[in-house]
Amino acid sequence: MSDLYTNSGPVAGQLHIGRLFVATLRRDLMLSLRRKSELVNPLIFFLMVITLFPLGVSPESGFLSQLAPGVLWVAALLATLLSMDALFRSDFEDGSLEQLLLSPQPLYVVVLAKVLAHWSLTGLALTLVAPLIAVMLFLPAQGMPGLLLSLLLGTPTLSLFGAIGAALTVGLRKGGVLISLLVLPLYIPVLIFGSAAVQAAVTGLPVAGHLALLGALLAFGLVLAPLAIGAALRISVSG
Amino acid sequence: MAEKKWLPRWFYQLASPRWCYQICGKLLPWFTVAMLLLLVGGTAWSLAFAPADYQQGNSFRIIYLHVPSAILAQSCYMLMAVAGAIGLIWKMKIADLVAKSCAPIGASMAILALLTGAIWGKPTWGSWWVWDARLTSMLVLFFLYLGVMALNSAIESESTAAQATAVLALVGLVNIPIIKYSVEWWNTLHQPATFKLTEKPAMPAEMWVPLLVMVIAFYCFFAVVLMMRLRNEILRRERRSGWVKELLLSN
Numbered sequence A: 001m002s003d004l005y006t007n008s009g010p011v012a013g014q015l016h017i018g019r020l021f022v023a024t025l026r027r028d029l030m031l032s033l034r035r036k037s038e039l040v041n042p043l044i045f046f047l048m049v050i051t052l053f054p055l056g057v058s059p060e061s062g063f064l065s066q067l068a069p070g071v072l073w074v075a076a077l078l079a080t081l082l083s084m085d086a087l088f089r090s091d092f093e094d095g096s097l098e099q100l101l102l103s104p105q106p107l108y109v110v111v112l113a114k115v116l117a118h119w120s121l122t123g124l125a126l127t128l129v130a131p132l133i134a135v136m137l138f139l140p141a142q143g144m145p146g147l148l149l150s151l152l153l154g155t156p157t158l159s160l161f162g163a164i165g166a167a168l169t170v171g172l173r174k175g176g177v178l179i180s181l182l183v184l185p186l187y188i189p190v191l192i193f194g195s196a197a198v199q200a201a202v203t204g205l206p207v208a209g210h211l212a213l214l215g216a217l218l219a220f221g222l223v224l225a226p227l228a229i230g231a232a233l234r235i236s237v238s239g
Numbered sequence B: 001m002a003e004k005k006w007l008p009r010w011f012y013q014l015a016s017p018r019w020c021y022q023i024c025g026k027l028l029p030w031f032t033v034a035m036l037l038l039l040v041g042g043t044a045w046s047l048a049f050a051p052a053d054y055q056q057g058n059s060f061r062i063i064y065l066h067v068p069s070a071i072l073a074q075s076c077y078m079l080m081a082v083a084g085a086i087g088l089i090w091k092m093k094i095a096d097l098v099a100k101s102c103a104p105i106g107a108s109m110a111i112l113a114l115l116t117g118a119i120w121g122k123p124t125w126g127s128w129w130v131w132d133a134r135l136t137s138m139l140v141l142f143f144l145y146l147g148v149m150a151l152n153s154a155i156e157s158e159s160t161a162a163q164a165t166a167v168l169a170l171v172g173l174v175n176i177p178i179i180k181y182s183v184e185w186w187n188t189l190h191q192p193a194t195f196k197l198t199e200k201p202a203m204p205a206e207m208w209v210p211l212l213v214m215v216i217a218f219y220c221f222f223a224v225v226l227m228m229r230l231r232n233e234i235l236r237r238e239r240r241s242g243w244v245k246e247l248l249l250s251n
Helices: A017-033 A036-056 A061-084 A086-093 A096-102 A107-121 A123-136 A141-169 A176-203 A208-238 B009-013 B017-049 B058-090 B093-125 B133-154 B158-172 B175-185 B205-237 B242-250
Strands: none
Touching: A017 A036, A017 A107, A036 A061, A036 A123, A061 A086, A061 A123, A061 A141, A061 A176, A086 A096, A086 A107, A086 A141, A086 A208, A096 A107, A096 A208, A107 A123, A107 A141, A107 A208, A123 A141, A141 A176, A141 A208, A141 B133, A141 B158, A176 A208, A176 B133, A176 B158, A208 B158, B017 B058, B017 B093, B017 B205, B058 B093, B058 B133, B058 B158, B058 B175, B058 B205, B093 B133, B093 B158, B093 B205, B133 B158, B133 B175
């Protein structure tokens, strides 16, 4: 174990930031991969919500292809939202979250790694499944790159903003509905630019502007959200 | 070694619940009088004496409720977030109480702005609601208030609740510039802001002076309601302390 530590840290026992990031990422991925049923739940939910629209609105292909960008984005957003509550829950319940907060490691890096682990199993998976479902909704082929890129840039932002809500409600027994109340208003800009990007791609308009805004939101979230998540975790755990 | 105090003395004094309760009690009558005068005067002026719009006729007069409530809804959010930040940084109990008292007032101002907007929209745009940038972001502001209130009531420990809502309010602060500039960034149906600090209003003085009076009246109203809520909240939170018992027994 001793090779894990460096002498450069200001506090004894502080890990090198890169190692800390990788170690947390690996731990979270491993823990999630051992609960495979929870892993596929957001994907099944995504698929089911999509199924509701042709059944509930209209199965006609022309209509569905118009609806597809918005429906895909709303479904991806809801699936991410649904998976957020589990992000810190098990760590909170078995006490390892408290240990993480007490450890001398920078919380910013730990939180960032945890969110990345969460995103790679939900947001990234949703992005990869989305083209398949887009075909079922008759999304025109020229919309696919826009869909993939917008989801790739947008879902990490959803995970970051969602983690703030998850961190604020982790200490509560009934966090489920509350977290959607807190997080959905923050999701609205991502939804607007994400579905606008797909819409633009379908109609052959330039997509770059919308993607740039999604990227800006992501950059903003990457820099500031871990601070809010860390502060929220400290409040939730100490309270 | 005494720590250097770099904020004015009154700021630290405000941290005392008892002092804050008393100063609010002293300020309250003044603000109430100002509010009543401005509100009655402004309403009469704007509804009866301000000239009718050449296009919209008398229907534009709802602006005298719509604009002040919309301005207040945003100001109130700013105050809530700033008070929350002060509470987080300096652990000042009064700031937490201010933030908590702000949320319901702000939410009602936001809903008032949305409702008056809908009533105004029907004769001028032909529909109660349009999915326009300004309207949507105002609705999001309303949702943020609801989220803050829901989180505050869900957490049992009052100090934890105050800290958690402060973090949420600060995160939601991102929405304020979006609301403010939505009508400039996006080409939408909603008209640009009525008041700007740098330019003269686009409407004639007979129209905007009563509007300014109404805005100030709404700020006074906000101050009165906030101080009343704050005093209640202080009494509730400090119910076990000696001075509250004395105060209640003396009445």
